[in-house]
Amino acid sequence: MSLFRVFNNSNKEKTRNRSQSRNRSEIHFGVQQWPYYRDLAIQSGHCTISSELASLRHSRLHRSLYNLIYTPNDELNYFILYMESCSLSSYLKFILDVHAYEKVARENLSNKYNDQQLAALTLFHRYLSIDAKYLIPIDDEIRRITLSLICPSSNSTKSDPDCFQMAREYVWKLIEENAYPAYLLSAFHTNYQLKMLTSHQLQLHDIIYNISSLSYFMEFAEQEKILDLVRFWLDVEHFYQSLINRMVDNQTLVENALAIYDQYISLQAPLRLGFDDAIRARIECSICQPDMDAGPSSDTFDQTAWIVYVILQREYFPRFLQSVIFYRHISDLMLKLRHEDAVLTSRPVKTIEPDTTSINSDNVIQSSPQPVAATTQLNRQRNPSVSSSNTSLSQELAIKSKGKFSMGYVDPLGRFIRDPDVDSLDYISSSNRKTISNPIQFLTNLVRHDQDELATEEAAARFAESFINEITSMTANLDNT
Structure with missing residues (x-):
């Protein structure tokens, strides 16, 4: 169980000083005003805080293409329907089938090389051959190289498990550059966002890591006079991304870390958030290391960021979900959907039928982790805008x-x-x-x-x-x- 959940469970029955929070607009805001701050400071000193924050650095309202396809989620159903409506379902089917083939081939679940080669040939004839049932328009050179890796000239050489790598990268680029950006602007994605926003699964990280939703939360934060907390979180996140992705050199990283420290943490900070002396000393040591060329460590602000996240999640996020600003966010998406919904209502949506005849139980390929056949029926239950054409x-x-x-x-x-x-x-x-x-x-x-x-x-x-x-x-x- 995560530290965040443990902390929530252990403090459910603790009384809080509400009078102080109601009058926070009249006093200097500080994180130490919350009665559970000391417990937060102690628990956030553990080394697992970095992994805790890493698990929060995403939004289910705006997934990356990789997470959308390769991680379990409900949004994949909407993306499948969109690809089918654009007659591009074969691209997605190819990506999923190749992923399943490569996983099984690398794990060596079958010692029969002939079975592995047969499975690869099945995929090739289904997607890449000239008369393929789900033809993908790839270059002839990619087609030739793929076939040579499946059927090497030497009989003693088995099929390459990465024989579809060039074709997969080619198809992935087509989806990433064309289909996926269009999907994010489509009524399918808007419908999924409305489903998430009106469900009980929504979390703070879903809002603050989605640009459009973040703007509404920033407006709410300004109204609640906690804008400094949100800005601190965003500055720390930008610093972390710059450090991990090596966007700037070490000297610039030190300067950015000092800017955050001087702005929010030091005793003379104009927007001081009120962290205690122990946390300030730890951050100072992390920024000013003996080796000047080493730069600040990646967990310099992890402890403070985790404390701020817990406060926002516990004290303000429930109020945001009941605010007029949040209802306006949903209303704006509904208005957007009215202009985009012609894509779903003007033409019937086809189902994606899996090709089970070419792969039997003896072959290497296993069924994909997310059943595609039931996708349309599931979406007609979850997605009210998709009407049945039958x-x-x-x-x-x-x-x-x-x-x-x-x-x-x-x-x-x-x-x-x-x-x-x-x-x-x-x-x-x-x-x-x-x-x-x-x-x-x-x-x-x-x-x-x-x-x-x-x-x-x-x-x-x-x-x-x-x-x-x-x-x-x-x-x-x-x-x-």
């Missing part, structure tokens, strides 16, 4: 005929007889209408039902037209008799 209008009317559109029937004399079930149905439906007091629940329901209005109106119009035609026909028959 349900015809007549089927939809048949389903709804006993409910929303059920009114009565016309007898042989042309008289309209009201259905006796209508009164009971109306009573049940009216009794089930409850006022939604939770804004998150209201916005979630609005996302779900807003995009079905056009389809409902069209179905109602067609039903009314068929109903009038039926009455006209029956009346005409009576006149003829």
Whole structure:
């Protein structure tokens, strides 16, 4: 269990001095005002803080392409649907199948070289050959090199486990440069963001590591007069990224670290956050090392960053989720979705059918970790904007005929007889209408039902037209008799 969770659990029953936090706008803000600061300072002295912070340095609202494809997540379903809507599903299928093949080949789960070669040839004929079922437009040179690595000239040489490396890198570049940026701007990605924002899984790091969401949290922080805490976190994160990625030299890193220290931590800091003497001394030793060319260590500000994160997560993030600013964030995404949703509603979304005939249970390739066949059905449950293209209008009317559109029937004399079930149905439906007091629940329901209005109106119009035609026909028959 992480230190953050342990600390949360151990302090649930501790009383807090709320009067001091309510009047924080009238006093100099400092992290030591919180009663649990001393416990935080002690626990953050452990060496595991760096790994704790590393696990928080990402946002599920904006994953990298690598994390989207290779790590377990719910967003992959949305990306699969987007790739299918652009007729690019073969690119993604190739990446996933090659990843599964290389994993099995490296682990040497099978000692039969013929099976490994057969599995590689199966992938080649499925994606890279001229008559491939899921043809990927690669260069002829890449195709030739790949085939030579699968079937080497020497019979004693087995297939290279990395035989698809050139083809995989080529396809990955196509997705990374073209498909993925377009996906981030699509209605599919917006739908996923709305799903995350209206769920109970949202965490602080999802907000502060997503640029668009961070702007709303910064506005909230300014309103709560804690903008210095957020800016400190961002400055420390920029310093860490510069150090890890070696964006600047050691001398510049020392200068940047001293700037953060002088701005937020030292006793004379204009935006002093109020860390204790022990933490200040530790940071000074980390910045000013005996070897001037070594530069500051990567964990120079880890202890302070972790303390600030816990305070923001515990004291302010729950309030942010209930604020008007957060509801405006969701509302803005919904308005954006209305302009982008034509991609999902104007044309049916196809399913990605896995090719199971070419790989049997005896082959080396195993099934991919995320089943692709059930993707569309899962998304129709999770993604309210993706409507089924297989349900015809007549089927939809048949389903709804006993409910929303059920009114009565016309007898042989042309008289309209009201259905006796209508009164009971109306009573049940009216009794089930409850006022939604939770804004998150209201916005979630609005996302779900807003995009079905056009389809409902069209179905109602067609039903009314068929109903009038039926009455006209029956009346005409009576006149003829």
